Amino acid sequence: MDLQLTEEQQALVAALQDIMQDHAELPQERRLSYAWHDAGLQTLLGESGFLDAAREIGPLEAALVVFEAGKGIAALDTIGCGLVAPLLLPDLRIEGPVALVDRRDLGKAIRNLSISGTLLVDCGEDVALLPLAGFAIDSVDSIFAFPYGRFAERPDLSSARRLPGAGAAMRQWWRVGIAAEMAGAADAAIAFTIDYVKQRHVFGRPVGSFQSVQHRLVQRHGWAKSLYYLTMKAAWSGAESDAAIAACFAQTGIQSLMFDLHQFHGGMGVTIEHLLHFWTYRIRALQAEAGGLSASALAIAERRWTEAGSEVDAVPARVAGL
Amino acid sequence: MLDDLNRLEPFRAEIRSWLAANLPSDWQQGMLGAAEADHVAFQKWWFAKLMEGGYGAPHWPKEWGGSGFSFAEQIVLYEEIARAGAPRLILYFIALHHVLGTLLHWGTEEQRRRHLPAVLAGDEIWCQGFSEPNAGSDLANLRARAERRGDHYVVNGQKTWSSNAHHARYCLLLARTDPDASKTKGISYFILDLQTPGVSLRPIKQMTGASHFNEIFLDDVLIPAENLIGPENGGWAVAQSTLSSERGLSVLELAERMRQGFGLLLDDARKVRSDGRLPYEDDEIRRRLVDVHSRIEALRLLVNQQLTSILKDEAIGVEPSMIKLYYSDLLRDFTELGVAVGGIDAQYLQAVLMGSANETGYWMQDYLYSWAWTISGGSSEIQRNIIAERGLGLPREPQARAA
Known part of the structure; x- marks a missing residue:
């Protein structure tokens, strides 16, 4: 596996980053909010084809x-409508956000139910597809940055x-989606924090010049990269166990x-008078999804250590075709 | 210490029956999501009740209206208050501990007479004006300026993280009176009446949704010279005695409350959740329950050891830093486990239980609030430095290369 992006992939990323850059500002009236869903950006990503990549x-x-x-400051649905729905339903084009839920x-x-037109329900063996038009849905106050x-x-x-x-x-x-969004949000939250500890001074030095801060930021950076x-x-790879490993590692x-x-934001870190929580609370919300840590860990054990042998030894069909 | 406390069993029984008779069993229902005004009224009422029973000011000398309890008696009282799950007197904390300690050691007779009886009457809530936007961990970097002009000081500057300032009448204020002196030398310590013209407050919105603390802006605020505590430019030493006035009893109360709170955690782990799952049957949850339980027991021993040293008048070293660090790490893991045990049901934004312990069973609130503990009262990083340098005798961290 080549970890470098191809030129086409780099072009895709660069084009998306341009759009995200234009939507990097939090509207002033949202400054003390827990959640910010950018409906305009959601539509734009759909119309520009980014959500058709799968x-x-x-x-x-x-x-x-x-x-x-x-990495953006706004909550969007990309996991449901950009990854899960098109891979499960390659022939059905669904408009707008898609919410995901375990039947139980x-x-x-x-998450995202109040902005979605469709719900995919994990029923264990099967999946149920539920158009949401006609259902009464109450919005719920939450700190988790998503609607x-x-x-x-x-x-x-x-x-x-x-x-x-x-x-x-x-x-x-x-699980792949959870891991990808958590990785992006973690990347942005770490960058935001690095910026802060460079500017903020204590004992006449930037906070980021202390080794106790540096070492932990380096560890968190290594985690996010991994x-x-x-x-x-x-x-x-398209392997189920790889998906579970990524989600388990994230969670x-x-x-x-x-x-x-x-902690590195000091007292400001326990307020919502800064932007950090727009990333970290989204990360926290995603931690509990798709069965959470416990289910991801069990999925790895089942897939990797079965009597029939390890999934790693087999080349999944999807990869073989690449 | 156990021997001392065993003698106090009759005293313990008295407190227990007093609490059973006087603590409203439904106080938590009333304070869940309570309006600020109701919270203040209830704190005042409970403090008055405790004073009536002789338990409101256990460590205050009798000549100033307190109970004059021995240290061992105070230990028993705090253990029983925690066991009963009584409200924490958070609005009176600064007044009962910091104001008393500071004024008895450094205050004038006039200052004591003016303020100490009023505190016990419940009329004076106090707050602290130490931290500033650029002076938290590095408190000696504070910039608020106080200039002497005749009978007054004129104060300009900004304070922050001032808990309950929006309910307080007075503030223990640190300001710089000699800008040319080295950092700790030019600071003075004042009593600030928050109703003085030029004082304005802005509440800070916390991640829990509450606003317990505030920014204080000071614009040409006049403080009468008689409100100086201790010598001019000698405020740093006064502040040290303020901060050491709690003598380990607060953390005893917190540790005992956490032990009670563990019962809530265990109860929740045994309850079938709305999705039909039983948290207690999950191996990971069981492992974490045992981990938290044993760490609480160790915390109680650490606190016990420190209190024993105080009882024996032994010198206290870095134990308070170790306990602060240990407690705040443990509280974080404890409340995180609460959120995990509660599952999705525990994830909603919940109302704040005003005046509660740090473990309420409203796990998301507890979890978010626990994060404040590794910052406030000296961050965990600062505590580790103190323990490394003063406790383990390690060399100081090298200064950064000159920029």
């Missing part, structure tokens, strides 16, 4: 889009379209990441 180019490029968009969590607050919504009444899935046997694939790409590579490998490391980045 269908038009491939899952690796789609994961790059999730990663780059994850249908009665709870669901959350809850069904006023638990929906009946019996009439929803079923995608037989698609459950494992949904969880797999959901997560990026694990994610890209999972998007490239395991965030406690130190969140704590150190907020």
